[in-house]
Amino acid sequence: MPELPEVETVRRGLEPTVLGAKIRHVTVRRADLRFPVSPDLGQRLTGATFTALERRSKYLLFSTDRADVLLVHLGMSGRFVLNSATEGALDPQTRSAPKTALGSGPGAGLGGHLKHDHIVMDLEPGHRLVYNDPRRFGSMEILEQTALSSSPRLKDLGPEPLGPDFTQQHLKTCFVKKRSPIKAGLLDQRHVAGLGNIYVCESLYRAGIAPTRACCDLTDQELNRLVPAIQEVLTEAIAAGGSSLKDYVQASGELGYFQHRFAVYGREGQACPGCDCDKRIQKITQSGRSSFYCPKKQI
DNA sequence: CAAAGTCCCTGGGGGC
């Protein structure tokens, strides 16, 4: 599930290829993603050049020299696949025909599509950038640069957890009258942007705070632990993704998300690492979502 | 207004 570290890892993986690349042709094979793909997406991208690739929260922002921004969310299962004309790799399990190298014209390689390849961008020189998303929880929209900050997708997002505005004082202000559990508080993108279920569980474990605690009941001391816990968990996950990036960009060209070794997430019934707890890691449901925690270490 | 619930979607895994 792509949360901030996975999106950042994808960004770093794509950046060398995308920066300065001219878009030769765009094919929208399915427009019914989480939100409808912008109807004029192909027209506005074709002939433009990517000038920057940035991340905000879990969004990727591809800027172009036409003052447009391609805003992408990977949802649950969204991936980018990068095909290089020189590599010509193929996935024998899922692809019936070899990937077609560029050079045979826009839209070439009709037999080379994977299932769930929804948007195909042919780039110059010699690359093909494919957005693949089985569950179609992702989105792809094009906006004017000037409209970005007021767009409904971004306008209510809280600070970047690895940026200067994410402080214990900020959280204290957010949480002073908030009675919902801290698990929900940290998943709320208005308070801090980019955390999902996995990294909220991991951060609360590291900070020693039970996910059931009310936001407004956290002490200053706990908030002072929570902020660096979040920052450390994210930084380590990004570093782990980054250090394995060359493996992570597989021969097939697929940019998946790095599988991190989690302390609590998905480890119900196991002993938590470095803890002598006898209770083992518990799984509970909070507002329809699984929380994993150690009842001894997290109070 | 806050908080909790619902829905979208598909692949994968467990149970029988």
Add this chain to the structure above:
DNA sequence: TGCCCCCAGGGACTTT
């Protein structure tokens, strides 16, 4: 082996 059911999750939307 095959089939069915449930689960995973972000975020917009609906209900309480």
